[in-house]
Amino acid sequence: MEESTGTQARNVVKGAELPVVIAGGGPAGAATAIALSGMGYKSVIVDPGTPVAVKAGESLPPNILHLLQQLDIQHLLQDAAHQINLGNTVVWGSDEVLDRVFLAEPWGNGWHLNRLVFEQQLKSEAERRGAVWMDGGIVTGVEGKQGAMRVSVRSDSGRADQKLDACFVVDASGRHSSVLRSLGVSRHRLDDITAVCAFVTAPGHRLQSTTFVEAVQDGWWYAAPLGGDRVVLNLMTDIGLRPKTGEGKSDMLLRRLKQTMYLHERLGNFAGMGFEEVFAKPAGTSCADRISGDGWLAVGDAACTYDPLSSYGITSAIGGGIYAAYAISDALSGNSHALDAYNHVQQQTFNNCVAMLAHQYRQESRFSEKVFWQRRYL
Numbered sequence: 001m002e003e004s005t006g007t008q009a010r011n012v013v014k015g016a017e018l019p020v021v022i023a024g025g026g027p028a029g030a031a032t033a034i035a036l037s038g039m040g041y042k043s044v045i046v047d048p049g050t051p052v053a054v055k056a057g058e059s060l061p062p063n064i065l066h067l068l069q070q071l072d073i074q075h076l077l078q079d080a081a082h083q084i085n086l087g088n089t090v091v092w093g094s095d096e097v098l099d100r101v102f103l104a105e106p107w108g109n110g111w112h113l114n115r116l117v118f119e120q121q122l123k124s125e126a127e128r129r130g131a132v133w134m135d136g137g138i139v140t141g142v143e144g145k146q147g148a149m150r151v152s153v154r155s156d157s158g159r160a161d162q163k164l165d166a167c168f169v170v171d172a173s174g175r176h177s178s179v180l181r182s183l184g185v186s187r188h189r190l191d192d193i194t195a196v197c198a199f200v201t202a203p204g205h206r207l208q209s210t211t212f213v214e215a216v217q218d219g220w221w222y223a224a225p226l227g228g229d230r231v232v233l234n235l236m237t238d239i240g241l242r243p244k245t246g247e248g249k250s251d252m253l254l255r256r257l258k259q260t261m262y263l264h265e266r267l268g269n270f271a272g273m274g275f276e277e278v279f280a281k282p283a284g285t286s287c288a289d290r291i292s293g294d295g296w297l298a299v300g301d302a303a304c305t306y307d308p309l310s311s312y313g314i315t316s317a318i319g320g321g322i323y324a325a326y327a328i329s330d331a332l333s334g335n336s337h338a339l340d341a342y343n344h345v346q347q348q349t350f351n352n353c354v355a356m357l358a359h360q361y362r363q364e365s366r367f368s369e370k371v372f373w374q375r376r377y378l
């Protein structure tokens with residue numbers, strides 16, 4: 001195991017120097033590792049690595065910069081792969097198009113993220129600061145207690161399980177929440193909203209540097225420019241996702257796009273439009289029943305998932321990673337309340353966010369008779 005650069009590794013437990021093992025190398029896992037290395041802790045990140053799952057294409061609010069600064073990685077968003085996001089253009093609650101720009105924000109503009117580039121950047125930063133990145137592994141189980149945890153890792157080549165000794169284990173495996181599952185922690189799901197995502201080329205589209213959101217009878221659309229002709233489209237719904245007989249997913253999406261009031265025009269009325277990829281992803285809101293315990297905690301989507309309407313997922317992953325590192329450090333230093341406090345704060349944040357989401361959904365009353373919206377009001 002390499003020493004962390006420039007800092008003295010401190011996770012020396014009972015005479016043995018054990019790392020914090022992190023399951024999952026998305027934004028939450030990488031942020032936790034970067035924050036831990038800043039405090040002098042060693043970490044090992046286990047991630048399947050390849051093939052990389054198709055990612056949704058996210059928007060980041062301006063205040064993400066404040067969190068990135070804490071990790072000294074604010075420069076990552078200056079990469080030309082990420083597009084500037086000036087705010088939201090919304091058709092929500094009325095038939096009018098409203099621009100809600102970030103002008104009043106002290107942090108300036110937001111971003112439309114190139115997610116794959118962002119993950120590579122985070123990985124390089126974590127490694128540069130001394131974290132060990134184990135690509136090609138999947139955490140399958142965890143046992144033990146703080147200071148003496150044992151993590152089972154299966155390589156995706158199917159070889160026999162490897163065992164890693166750890167002083168602490170972090171579940172950053174996203175919606176899989178693999179560590180929590182292996183510990184028997186269940187999950188409270190508030191809804192089953194699904195995103196049908198598409199990366200398209202739309203020559204002549206008129207989406208400006210904002211996130212375009214349009215509410216429709218059985219869900220809502222999200223569209224963002226990715227540079228040049230490329231656009232990411234997401235239909236968030238839980239209604240009527242089954243394509244008609246003989247209809248493919250992209251035809252289904254096109255049929256439903258035609259029913260929008262404004263979005264189809266912003267896409268140039270589909271002239272020359274081509275679908276690169278269409279896929280469905282779960283996007284519902286959920287929270288683990290327990291977010292920390294003796295020798296482990298969960299961070300990011302593994303702890304709580306948020307409806308994309310909140311645009312809070314990556315902020316939660318990065319901010320949660322920073323807080324997780326403090327909680328781990330405190331717990332390893334003998335503060336017996338640190339993990340309970342972490343659990344409490346994460347669940348409280350989740351409850352606040354759910355209340356804000358309900359409020360946002362209630363702002364749209366044009367479709368209040370429709371099942372999708374009635375489910376959201378609950």
Ligand SMILES: Cc1cc2nc3c(=O)[nH]c(=O)nc-3n(C[C@H](O)[C@H](O)[C@H](O)COP(=O)(O)OP(=O)(O)OC[C@H]3O[C@@H](n4cnc5c(N)ncnc54)[C@H](O)[C@@H]3O)c2cc1C
Pocket residue numbers: 023024025026027028029046047048049056057058059060137138139140172173174175176177178179195197234281282283299300301302306308311312313314315317
């Ligand atoms: C359609 C959609 C739109 C969204 N839009 C936005 C948005 O606009 N803004 C925003 O902020 N958020 C958005 N989100 C949410 C955001 O994508 C997530 O909150 C964010 O990716 C969570 O990061 P994470 O690191 O917790 O998990 P992930 O990004 O899921 O990373 C988890 C990692 O763990 C790995 N892994 C899984 N199982 C294991 C295992 N057993 N062992 C080891 N590794 C494992 C995975 O391969 C992956 O690399 C959106 C989500 C969806 C579905």
